[in-house]
Amino acid sequence: MEIYNTLTRQKEKFIPREDGKVSIYVCGPTTYNYIHLGNARPLVFFDTIRRYFVQQGFQVKYIQNFTDIDDKIIKRSFEEGLDASIISQKYIEEYYRDADALNVARANCHPRVSGHMKEIIEMIAVLIEKRFAYAVEGNIYFDVSSFPEYGKLSHRSSDEILAGARVEVDPRKKNPADFALWKAARKGEPFWESPWGAGRPGWHIECSAMSLKYLGSGFDIHGGGMDLIFPHHENEIAQSEAATGKLFARYWVHNGFITINQDKMSKSLGNFFLVREILEKFNSLTVRFFLLSTHYRSPLDFDFEKLDASGQGLERLKNSIELLEEAIQKHSSVAIKENDSDFQASLSELKKRFNQAMDDDFNTALAIGIFFEAAKEVNTFLNQNTVMDKADLVKAIELYAYFNSVLGLFKTGPEGKFILDEKPHADDSLVQSLIELLLKVRQEARTKKDWSTADRIRSGLKEIGIIIEDTPDGVRWKLSI
């Protein structure tokens, strides 16, 4: 398996710290608003690599934090007249709703800054003691000049960083590139007691403290969006390696941006779409498909037409799964041969290629392409054969289940069974009976060659999202994606 490491700017063979185990830390959201599509990309992507590691037999420890102490949360709390912790709590809950919709599993742990003040203060104390940090009027700053490797992740020297600095320099800092580890409390702001007085942590220290607490030095993968490379991750490295004297993280993985009309989607530009808004019009798994249909390091331009195309593509995969499941029902009595048919051999080949795609720096776009190739293979097989061996069909559905266990494009039930119709009430027995009744009436009309009545029922149902298909074996209905 090869992973592109931002630190070395090249793909490297993945060698975990501990055999058979992977430790991953992903920077999670600051909890002052609903997440937008740009936040969803790393969520879905890192969820996917986690799934892949699990499928490859790794024991995965996956940590994603919530930054629940931050200037923007405080600002919001002033605006709304609510306690900052209430704002955070609300958006953490809303985060989970979006993540669930996108089929993103919970991390093993979602640590919050507010719950780790002890670790943060301890870490700052160590940095002061080792003379990597200094205090000015209740603020603690990291002294960039004390850490010679500063800049190794973003590949620039402190001088370069200075040369391009567009930011107003805080006169209390020794060096303009120094950054705050601890900020003295200002009036009305939430604060915690520390050896340096009341205050709160700076932006970067929490990820260092929490990742080291849960994963330890030298953990495997640290991830996030490309805009975190500098300064956030650069500063994390400086703090952590200065404090521990050891390598902080082995592989740095950064996803590219979502753009809108080629411009970065960002909160500051105001050109963002909340996941919440998109889900009003689109299936959440269509959004997941869209996010995985481009390699994670490439920019991904968003518009609703592209989401439509993703929905169509997903529908095609879904149809193939349904066709296959029906065939399995139908051919359940056919005796199982223990042989390896050509069909099974080509399925194995597809699985191999799928894994090769994922092994090559998580090429989900290629992997999805292979899923489509499998769909064509399966559909053709289903079309061409009237008598089928159940072993072949089972092998095919297992392949689909495997692809899906990695990509998460469809929800699954307890035994890994596909749950394809997700809309509310689809399994409501009243809805079922009403549709059965309509279909019966339509069938009677068809028998009488009353095509206009039959077609009226079909088009009427289509308008409310129910697709009717007449097959040689009778009518079939399903919900559209």
Add this chain to the structure above:
RNA sequence: GGCGGCAUAGCCAAGAGGCUAAGGCGACGGUCUGCAAAACCGUUAUUCCCCGGUUCAAGUCCGGGUGCCGCCUCCA
């Protein structure tokens, strides 16, 4: 100013020296169907932004252009 990325069909997109340039969406023609839908078959890039170069061989490597974007400031 410094650092970095990208440019492949109508659209999206894989592809990192060598069989006929994956796959999807869309479009068109066909099979099936009462008509549809789904599915299948066929067509849709003699060519990968432009110009040079290296090589027996280049979207793929090198040099030079052009265009777009990002980071250097809170941002995934």
